Amino acid sequence: MTPDAGTPRGEARTPDPGVRQDAAEGQHVPGAPDFGVRRTLARTAGGKAVDVYRPGPGAPDRGPTALLWHGIAPDERDILGPLAATVARAGLRVCVPDWRSDAPDGGRSQLLDSLAFARDFAAGHGGDAERFVLAGWSAGAPAAMGVVLRPGTADGPRLAAVVGIGSRYDRPARTTGTVPLEDIAAMEASPVPESAVPVSSVPVWLVHGTHDTVMGSEHTDAFAAALEARGWPVHREDAATDHAGVIMTEHDPARDRCVPARAGHAIRGGLLTASVLLRAAGLLGQAEGQGFEPGPV
Secondary structure: OOOOOOOOHHHHOOOOOOEEOOOOOOOOOOOOOOOOEEEEEEEOOOOOEEEEEEEOOOOOOOEEEEEEEOOOOOOOHHHHHHHHHHHHHOOOEEEEEOOOOOOOOOOHHHHHHHHHHHHHHHHHOOEEEEEEEEEEEOOHHHHHHHHHHOHHHOOOOOOOEEEEEOOOOOOOOOOOOOOHHHHHHHHHHOOOOOOOOOHHHOOEEEEEEOOOOOOOOHHHHHHHHHHHHOOOOEEEEEEOOOOOHHHOEEEEOOOOEEEEOOOHHHHHHHHHHHHHHHHHOOOOOOOOOOOOOOOOO
């Protein structure tokens, strides 16, 4: 369904009423509740598809919401389905939109439109708008970090947390056009007015696969070190998996895309990432969800 050009913004963002029963069930995160999951299809005001994952019956009426951005390949929201379904089972509402890196603006307007959609969803569909987490994988991660490092990028309340998954931060973010590492250096050079709300109060969570040959973990090391030098609250996790496994997928060479994981290391890696998302959203304690034994890649 594509929203009519004359449809008010709020109505264009309303999820389709039919629940798609073919949704992936995801995995169960150790130490977390299991409510089951349901998935609906929605559209942003600009017409991009968004999969909305919600916990099933028994979940609290008002819970946190996360927006999860995929990587650089255009319109690949489906590859984040296993991870999104896994965290939804534990009580986190998740919006996973399509966006196109090959758009004239590099995807900026679509990413920011999905951010507005997810915030509207959190406020209007039983969520807690004050507990909103922005997360991204691969090219989606610096895009998410840019929203925090450049607070004027998007309107809305302060994020509860931002999560970067398997990426590098020395290239321009799709949301800002600036380099996250350079943004941090610019902050260090420019004093923050006393009246300003410190952006460094937004916790940053970082996950990287130790066997990632697409984007080596040294990129997350450098970004975490720069944030810590600034006094930023940073939580870092390493998963014994690769670039695809950290989102509970594996790369299929025949299709040249990520597909749901079957290998144990990728399932364990995805579960670790899921636990990070849940901890960032306040649904798991700091010491919970970390008991995943590393396995062979």
